[in-house]
Amino acid sequence: MSRAADRLKVVLNHLDRSHGAVVSFQRRVYRERPAYTSDTGVLTPEQRIAYEENGFILIRKLVSDQDIDRFRKEFERICKREVKVPGLVVMRDVTIAKSEYVEGEKAVTKLQDYQEDLELFRYCTLPQILKYVECFTGPNIMAMHTMLINKPPDTGKKTSRHPMHQDLHYFPFRPADRIVCSWTAMEKVHRGNGCLVVLPGSHHGTLLEHDYPEWEGGVNKMYHGVRNYDPNHPRVHLEMEKGDTVFFHPLLIHGSGMNQTDGFRKAISCHYASSDCYYIDVKGTTQENISNEVKELAAKKYGVDDTVTFQDTWALRGRLVQGDRASM
Numbered sequence: 001m002s003r004a005a006d007r008l009k010v011v012l013n014h015l016d017r018s019h020g021a022v023v024s025f026q027r028r029v030y031r032e033r034p035a036y037t038s039d040t041g042v043l044t045p046e047q048r049i050a051y052e053e054n055g056f057i058l059i060r061k062l063v064s065d066q067d068i069d070r071f072r073k074e075f076e077r078i079c080k081r082e083v084k085v086p087g088l089v090v091m092r093d094v095t096i097a098k099s100e101y102v103e104g105e106k107a108v109t110k111l112q113d114y115q116e117d118l119e120l121f122r123y124c125t126l127p128q129i130l131k132y133v134e135c136f137t138g139p140n141i142m143a144m145h146t147m148l149i150n151k152p153p154d155t156g157k158k159t160s161r162h163p164m165h166q167d168l169h170y171f172p173f174r175p176a177d178r179i180v181c182s183w184t185a186m187e188k189v190h191r192g193n194g195c196l197v198v199l200p201g202s203h204h205g206t207l208l209e210h211d212y213p214e215w216e217g218g219v220n221k222m223y224h225g226v227r228n229y230d231p232n233h234p235r236v237h238l239e240m241e242k243g244d245t246v247f248f249h250p251l252l253i254h255g256s257g258m259n260q261t262d263g264f265r266k267a268i269s270c271h272y273a274s275s276d277c278y279y280i281d282v283k284g285t286t287q288e289n290i291s292n293e294v295k296e297l298a299a300k301k302y303g304v305d306d307t308v309t310f311q312d313t314w315a316l317r318g319r320l321v322q323g324d325r326a327s328m
């Protein structure tokens with residue numbers, strides 16, 4: 001047998017031994033290293049190994065042009081203020097927000113927390129996405145964090161970049177292996193318009209310290225980056241066509257380069273977690289800085305006091321999309 005086939009056998013053995021325990025991971029998570037995926041007949045053995053090794057997997061043409069066109073239309077309606085969505089955060093690029101007033105979608109860098117917009121939230125419930133998500137989360141699935149990213153042409157200050165980071169920095173729930181991001185290109189994304197850049201295998205590491213990068217031109221609110229990021233780690237630029245979808249682990253270090261075109265590079269994403277996950281207290285951890293920023297913002301936005309915890313802000317936004325809501 002070839003070395004590759006040997007390795008496949010070893011990994012599959014390991015995965016299958018772990019499989020039965022995936023659903024009840026809470027009891028065993030600290031006793032045994034869980035596998036990153038479970039066998040639901042969706043991922044091929046090669047795909048499971050690729051995710052195990054790289055921390056991401058790209059599925060071509062997973063979302064139809066028709067669906068993406070609907071998301072784009074709804075995005076335009078929101079930017080024109082034809083619909084008002086409760087809880088939605090509309091984020092402008094820092095250089096635009098701090099200079100001239102721009103109207104409509106040209107001002108918007110990102111929509112966050114679109115869970116109350118039925119048209120956009122359809123993305124999070126698409127059966128072909130959930131079919132993959134289940135391989136990572138197991139059958140009880142919560143949509144925890146929703147975004148539509150409209151990366152603007154760079155203004156010359158390089159603020160359209162997203163610094164290299166691990167999404168787990170933002171999340172006060174665990175275990176990390178039962179969380180996955182689904183990110184779908186709404187048009188062709190390439191190096192020129194700032195596609196995702198990932199450090200393959202970085203999900204094997206731990207959660208690193210994050211802070212604002214020291215960028216001369218400024219940094220967008222809450223765009224923390226990994227401190228002491230090693231620029232020599234091999235990087236992969238994920239060039240994708242409209243509808244292509246990447247699933248990635250919340251410890252995978254990733255970011256995106258600046259948009260050097262004059263178009264707005266669009267992507268839609270959702271972070272899913274098993275509803276069997278549990279909240280953690282981030283006090284005294286590297287996540288304390290982001291948790292304080294989020295609480296401050298929530299206090300301003302909703303006029304709530306500090307009895308609303310960082311965990312509460314997540315429990316309020318999370319939506320069950322499959323199975324039963326357990327501990328989330």
Ligand SMILES: CCCC(=O)SCCNC(=O)CCNC(=O)[C@H](O)C(C)(C)COP(=O)(O)OP(=O)(O)OC[C@H]1O[C@@H](n2cnc3c(N)ncnc32)[C@H](O)[C@@H]1OP(=O)(O)O
Pocket residue numbers: 089090091092093094097098112145167170219220221222223224297
């Ligand atoms: C896995 C997850 C990974 C991530 O989520 S990373 C990205 C996380 N980003 C977020 O969570 C979104 C954060 N942004 C926001 O909440 C809002 O856009 C933000 C910053 C509160 C501004 O919203 P509004 O208050 O509605 O906007 P405004 O125009 O009235 O501005 C108020 C003050 O904020 C400033 N501002 C607006 N957009 C900014 C930006 N992108 N970066 C930095 N500062 C920004 C703006 O200049 C204004 O400041 P000032 O009061 O005039 O001093």
Ligand SMILES: Nc1ncnc2c1ncn2[C@@H]1O[C@H](COP(=O)(O)OP(=O)(O)OP(=O)(O)O)[C@@H](O)[C@H]1O
Pocket residue numbers: 161162163164191197213225229237254255256257258
């Ligand atoms: N000084 C830095 N500190 C942390 N992250 C950075 C830094 N410079 C770039 N990055 C991040 O690295 C990734 C790629 O950056 P960049 O904008 O240089 O694009 P690129 O894909 O390398 O294209 P190019 O080859 O044109 O430079 C992005 O996530 C970006 O935010």
Ligand SMILES: O=C(O)CCC(=O)C(=O)O
Pocket residue numbers: 147149151162167196254255256267
């Ligand atoms: O679309 C992008 O540029 C990446 C955004 C991202 O990684 C994030 O918001 O967590």
Ligand SMILES: [Fe+2]
Pocket residue numbers: 165166167254
């Ligand atoms: Fe991210």
Ligand SMILES: [Mg+2]
Pocket residue numbers: none
């Ligand atoms: Mg570069």
